[in-house]
Each structure stands twice: as structure tokens, then as C-alpha cells.
Amino acid sequence: MSTLALALKNHVDTPLLATLNQHLSQAKELVHQPELARPINQAGYVEGIWTDRSGLCWLVGWMIEDTVLDRSVIILDTARTPGGIALSLAPRADLAPGAKAFVAVMSCAWQADPDLPPQIVLADGSGRYLEPLSPTPLTSPDAVLPIIRDTLDRATGPHRAALLELVQANRDWSPQESTVDRVQVDEIAVLPGFGAFVNGWALSPRRRAEQFILKAGTHIIPADPRSQSRFTRTDLIQALPNVEHALETAAFVTLFRGPIDRALLDRLTLRVVWDDGTITNTAIAPAVVRVLGLTSPLDSISRFYPAVEVEHFFADFARQAAIHAQSLAERVQPYDLNPAGSVLLLAAPRQPADIFLLFDQACQHVASLPEDWGIAIVARPDDTRGLVLTLFAQLQRTTSRPCSLFFTSDTDPTSDVIERVAAALSCERLAWVDGRVSLTSNGWREVGEQSASLALLAINDPLENSPAIANLSAFVGDVTEWKRLRSIAPPQIGGIQLPPQNAPLPVVPDAALSLGRRGHSSFTLKINEALHRAHG
Structure with missing residues (x-):
């Protein structure tokens, strides 16, 4: 297998592609030259333009013979786009002496517009350019590829072999039309x-x-x-x-x-x-x-593999699915920022009744927080957004404490948002309360009084007689300690869990109440279970 064909298979730069990229980089520095194309310096015509499936742009036409066969160019249409070009020239019987047919491949971010053919300006300060054929150049691969192959059959120059292999690579991957298969x-x-x-x-x-x-x-x-x-x-x-x-x-x-x-x-x-x-x-x-x-949804993979959890790739799939879900959950859009050294971050629930309860308690208990504490709300931008905005404005009128509001991209708020919120608010200490948890009066007081690097706020379930639970659904601590925990926690969907090897953390009793367990899909539970098994 040739070097270029192997490079195409493995997505590795070849000498020709490296040359194109070098000229492209140089063209970026020249794209704002005050004068580019000069009418008296037309150097030839572009008769065909085609962009292959790898994103490279091919040009065919004729031009005044040139000894420089790769260079920087500027593509002019409604904008100026930098590019790098490599040429191979061939004789053509219908051309005047001193002119030759050319095949060129161009690396650029430009896309052809059939209604607005470009000028290809040689970015060497000469003002020379290639003019598109009137009314428009050929653009279909069926029309352009035969010209490319015919010209390269007769061409010479250092880039001919590489151009031939690029054409062959494109032909090998072209859809076959005339087949019964x-x-x-x-x-x-x-x-x-x-x-x-x-x-x-x-x-x-x-x-x-x-x-x-x-x-x-x-x-x-x-x-x-x-x-x-x-x-x-x-x-x-x-x-x-x-x-x-x-x-x-x-x-x-x-x-x-x-x-x-x-x-x-x-x-x-x-x-x-x-x-x-x-x-x-x-x-x-x-x-x-x-x-x-x-x-x-992630569980749509079951249409491909009904028993996906026992497929050999599921453990790797689960890990990457969690990483992908976390990256989406991290995205927050600040709506109103008011930095504070310490912040109580409350996730808004989904149900309107629970949202009313959240803001009502915030208005009642915000005075129990120390003076240097602020409040931040993070909510989902769904059909409750208007309600959240109204109640947030009321909270701001109720208190002189700094109040901030964030919206997620389109997911339920999870503890994955904490680092970005903390950075946006420049806070060093933070308390987090999940949307399925409500702080008690004791919890509001303890948030400001706790001095541990990180303490869990115990969550009681008023509908069950089971013992209180303590996890990262509600906690208060230093932002640096949270970052440390997050860096060693196994990935999972729905927020961070305590790493198995972490030392026991102090627990604040009677600090919070459960509003109901978060409803994960059965498929999400399978992913999280696989991740927990992998991390012991």
C-alpha cells in the first residue's frame, strides 16, 4: 500500500497534505491584504470545482504556465477564505503557447456556491488570480473526475503521483451505481x-x-x-x-x-x-x-442490541456514556450573576409545587445564613422557566444577599454543574442541595456554621421509617475538597457519588428531607451498576 493511501486509511498527514496545511496557515496571515486580485493579472480559468468526501477541494482548468506548483491562496466570493493549493500541469491542444491545463487540490474551509463562483487569488502579492468559467464551472463529480483523470494522465511535476493516489482513494470509496447488489x-x-x-x-x-x-x-x-x-x-x-x-x-x-x-x-x-x-x-x-x-436517548441502543448489558463492549460503552452524559450535564448558562465567597446552590425541582416550596423556604430562611453567604438557583429551561424567573425576582426583592440564577442546557440539574457555577461565582465554599431534597430549618443554620472541609447533610424520608441517608445529594464544603472528590469519583449518570475508597465524612443530622427519589430509567441504572462494579 502506498504512503498516501495508507495515510488516508489512518488519517495521518502525508507530505502533500502537510504542504497544503503549511500554505493554508500562511494564507491566514495574508487574508486581509488591502488589494488582492488585479483585473490585468488574470492567470487563467477555473473550469470545474469539486469537493471530495474528505473535505479537499479539487479544481480543473487552464492557466499561464508557472514554475511554482504549491502556494498559499485566498478564495474570494462574499468573504475572503485562506487556502493552500498544489498543482499539476499538462499540455492541452486547444490552449495557446505558454498555457497549460491544470489539476489542483486545495485545503480550505471554503464551500462552493453554484450561484457565486469564486476567484482564486495567488497570495504572493502579484495580484494574479484564476477566474471562474462563465456562467458557472462544472461542479458534479461525474463531470469533474474524468477531467481530473485525463489531465493527470498527461501531467508532470512533483505532485502528480500524490494527486493520482488521492483520486484513486476517492474512486475506491465512490458509491457504485450500476450493480444488482x-x-x-x-x-x-x-x-x-x-x-x-x-x-x-x-x-x-x-x-x-x-x-x-x-x-x-x-x-x-x-x-x-x-x-x-x-x-x-x-x-x-x-x-x-x-x-x-x-x-x-x-x-x-x-x-x-x-x-x-x-x-x-x-x-x-x-x-x-x-x-x-x-x-x-x-x-x-x-x-x-x-x-x-x-x-x-441512550436506551435506544436496545433497538440494536436487546441484551446490550451482556455484550462484551458494554463496560466500555457504559463508561463513555457516563462521560458523555456528564459533559452535557456540566453545561450551564448564567442568567443573573452576583458573586459571593460562599454560596448555597439549590437545584430547582421539576414540579411547580416543589419549585414554589423551594423559593418560599429560601425567602424564609436566607436570613439564617451568615452575612457572607449568597444563594444560587440552577434550573432546567423547560415549561417552568417563567415560574422560576418570577420567583427568583421575588427572592431578590426579599433579601439583600447576592442571588444568582443559572439554567442547564436541557437536562435536570445534577452535581455535575458545581465546578462551573463555583468558577462563575468565584466562591471558595459551597453547599449543594439536589432538586429531590429540601433543607430543614436546622439544615439552613448548619450550612453556615459547618467548618469541615466537607460535611454531608443527612436526608430523612418522611414517608419511610428507614434510617436517614447521607450522600452527595446534600453537602457543604470547600470547593477545593469537592474538586478532589470529583477527580477520584467513578463516572456515573445523574451526579457524583462518593468514591468507595474515600474516608468517612462528618454528617449533619436532621438537615434535610427527601422529596422522593430521582427516577432514573432502567437503562441508566444498568449503566451505573456496570460502572460501580468496575470500580469495586
Whole structure:
């Protein structure tokens, strides 16, 4: 395998790609030159523009022969976009002496607009530029690729071999149109940092699908063979009749392990390798791609694997799912910031009645806090947002203490928000009360009187005769001690739990009441149980 083809498979820079990126970096420093293209310095025409699936932009056309075959450029349309370009030149019979056909590959963040062809300005101070063909250049790969191949067949120069291999890499991953073999992807579920689960089918009258490979941009991910299942799809009989045996294994579910850049989710290709060594490439429609935990619930993975908790990959999946959920839960948007050295952070419940109770108690008991303490509320921006804003304004009128308000992105507030809230409020000491917990009068007093680096506020359940519980659903302590605990705590969904190896913490009795246990889905419980087992 060639160096460039290997680099494309492993997403590693090659000398050509490194050269393009170096010119791109230099072009960023030149993009605001006061004068770029000069009308008298037109150097040629762009006859075709095509962006391949890896994001590289290809240009074909003709230009005045030049000895500099890679350089920085500025792309001009409604904006100025820096780029790096490499060329290969070839003779063409219809051109005047001193002019040659060219094939160029360009690294840039620019996207072609068919209604606004660009000028490609050589960023060397000469003012020379390439003008788009009137009325518009060719843009479809079916039109541009044959020109690229024909020109490179006759071209010379140091970049010709690398350009040929880039073209070959694109051709190898182009969807095949004229084939009786049928491949379709019904759904892809991506867990960021972990991989992609694919559900689809592959049907042929004379072959059997043996291997599956996923391509995201230039990143190649083979399927995990231990995660594959094959099953029948009798509903496909109309797609290809008289292939009863093929239908028995036509449908597949498989896992592609490896991080996938979310920016590439609209540029995915599935390769099916058949049992005779032939291949079929299928472009995956962006509409079938889901992001677990973000646009689709985590438990939707059960559509792919009904007994996912016993699959060999579940422990790794659970850990990455928790990390992903924590990263989403950390996001808070400040609404009203009033810093304080010490802060009582209260998570707003979901139910309007409990929200009224939270603010009513805050208005009643805020005076029991020491003078240097403030109050912060963190709430979900759902249909109770208006109620929260109204009651928060009332709280501000009731007290002279600093009051702050935060909203999460779209999740229930958990203790994952603590570090960002503490940083925003510049506080050194903080008390946290979960949305399913309500402080007692004693709890309000103890919050300000406790001096331990971290103390738990015992939670009694008025509906049960069981002993009080003490955990990180309600505590008071130094922000530095919280950070230490969080750094060694096992990841889980729904907030941090005490690490198993942590020394016992002091407990404040009769400090809080339970408003009911937080209702985690059965799938979330399976994830957390797997994580707890992994951490002993």
C-alpha cells in the first residue's frame, strides 16, 4: 500500500497534505491584504470545482504556465477564505503557447456556491488570480473526475503521483451505481468517543456480505466482528426475488469502535466486502444518523442490541456514556450573576409545587445564613422557566444577599454543574442541595456554621421509617475538597457519588428531607451498576 493511501486509511498527514496545511496557515496571515486580485493579472480559468468526501477541494482548468506548483491562496466570493493549493500541469491542444491545463487540490474551509463562483487569488502579492468559467464551472463529480483523470494522465511535476493516489482513494470509496447488489443503512447511532452502531441490510443474488467498514471523512473504521449479528429480512423479497437463502442473513447489526468527529456525520460511507472479494460502497444519508444521549436517548441502543448489558463492549460503552452524559450535564448558562465567597446552590425541582416550596423556604430562611453567604438557583429551561424567573425576582426583592440564577442546557440539574457555577461565582465554599431534597430549618443554620472541609447533610424520608441517608445529594464544603472528590469519583449518570475508597465524612443530622427519589430509567441504572462494579 502506498504512503498516501495508507495515510488516508489512518488519517495521518502525508507530505502533500502537510504542504497544503503549511500554505493554508500562511494564507491566514495574508487574508486581509488591502488589494488582492488585479483585473490585468488574470492567470487563467477555473473550469470545474469539486469537493471530495474528505473535505479537499479539487479544481480543473487552464492557466499561464508557472514554475511554482504549491502556494498559499485566498478564495474570494462574499468573504475572503485562506487556502493552500498544489498543482499539476499538462499540455492541452486547444490552449495557446505558454498555457497549460491544470489539476489542483486545495485545503480550505471554503464551500462552493453554484450561484457565486469564486476567484482564486495567488497570495504572493502579484495580484494574479484564476477566474471562474462563465456562467458557472462544472461542479458534479461525474463531470469533474474524468477531467481530473485525463489531465493527470498527461501531467508532470512533483505532485502528480500524490494527486493520482488521492483520486484513486476517492474512486475506491465512490458509491457504485450500476450493480444488482443492494445495500442500505436504516439507522446509525453514534456515541461520541466510543463508536457507531449500524443497523441495515446487504442483499445480493450471488454473494454473501462478509465484512463491513465505515469511512468518516478520511478515517477508516472496521466493524467489530464480535458485535455482529445477522438475521432475516423477509420484507425484502420485493427488492430481489428468489433469493430466500440470502434473505436469511441479509440484515445486520454491527459496531464500529473508535471516536468519530461529529463534524463528519454527514459524510459517512459504508463499505460492504462480499465473500468473493468484491466491494459495494454506499453513501449514508445524514437523516438516519443519531447521536446517543443528545438527539436520541441512550436506551435506544436496545433497538440494536436487546441484551446490550451482556455484550462484551458494554463496560466500555457504559463508561463513555457516563462521560458523555456528564459533559452535557456540566453545561450551564448564567442568567443573573452576583458573586459571593460562599454560596448555597439549590437545584430547582421539576414540579411547580416543589419549585414554589423551594423559593418560599429560601425567602424564609436566607436570613439564617451568615452575612457572607449568597444563594444560587440552577434550573432546567423547560415549561417552568417563567415560574422560576418570577420567583427568583421575588427572592431578590426579599433579601439583600447576592442571588444568582443559572439554567442547564436541557437536562435536570445534577452535581455535575458545581465546578462551573463555583468558577462563575468565584466562591471558595459551597453547599449543594439536589432538586429531590429540601433543607430543614436546622439544615439552613448548619450550612453556615459547618467548618469541615466537607460535611454531608443527612436526608430523612418522611414517608419511610428507614434510617436517614447521607450522600452527595446534600453537602457543604470547600470547593477545593469537592474538586478532589470529583477527580477520584467513578463516572456515573445523574451526579457524583462518593468514591468507595474515600474516608468517612462528618454528617449533619436532621438537615434535610427527601422529596422522593430521582427516577432514573432502567437503562441508566444498568449503566451505573456496570460502572460501580468496575470500580469495586
